[in-house]
Amino acid sequence: MKLTLKVWRQNGPNDKGNLETHQVEASEHMSFLEMMDVLNENLISEKKTPVAFEHDCREGICGTCNMVINGRPHGPQKGTTVCQLHMRAFKDGDTIVVEPWRASAFPVIKDLVVDRSPFDRIIQAGGYISVNTGQAQDANAIPIEKDLASQAFDAATCIGCGACVAACPNGSAMLFTSAKVAHLNMLPQGEVESSKRVLNMVNQMDEEGFGMCSNVGACEAECPKEISITNIALMNREYLTASLASNTTT
DSSP states (O other), rough: OOEEEEEOOSSSTOOEEEEEEEEEETTTTHHHHHHHHHHHHHHHHHTTOOOOOOSSSSSSSSSOOOOOOOOTTSSSSOOGGGGGGGGSOTTOOOOOEEEOOOOOOEEEEEEEOOOOOOOOHHHHOOOOOOOOOOOOOOSSSSSOOOOHHHHHHHHOOOOOOOHHHHSSTTTTTTTHHHHHHHHHHHHHHHHTTTTHHHHHHHHHHHHHHOOOSSSSSSHHHHHHTHHHOOOOOOOOHHHHHHHHHHHOOO
């Protein structure tokens, strides 16, 4: 299949950047990243600079393949990362526009690569368990309600790709932060530090320059792991409770 690619090229965060048009031939059985590999091979053979883009596992696990494809984070298929998107989702002769995440908190490093280190700092602000649990216990040693455990594990599937930020009109990281808060705070091991954790992580999110929740639900719609926005409501409730308790004790 013959495709026309319009790919964003930008040398750095202070560069204006622009869309470059390229022609590429690809098999419908290729993944989107394999098609990008073909493009880069063509550019290298022409002694041109290849397109910079992130990738690692190529199995939908690591979350590094962050691209906006035809205006949608991770492309047209629901619940799919770019590396798991195959070219059969497109038609011969299609024009495909490929851009990086668009958010002030995610500055472009080069071409399609953005700086997602703010996510790391949000996790570092409170995303750990310091309770000494000793040796690994049997699976049934700590009684946990089935529905609660399921919700925690659903939240834990977040891969931190940033699609929620790219999809949100306000560039909000509420879905990401709430997923990290939920999967730690819902389980007994995380309850001890739950108030401190939610305060620290939300405050760090604000410091990083992410916007407020837009309430349009685009984050949930574009999330490759289909994280529910109910986590945002749960985080808001925990944050309010923790804030009130903190004001009472000070």
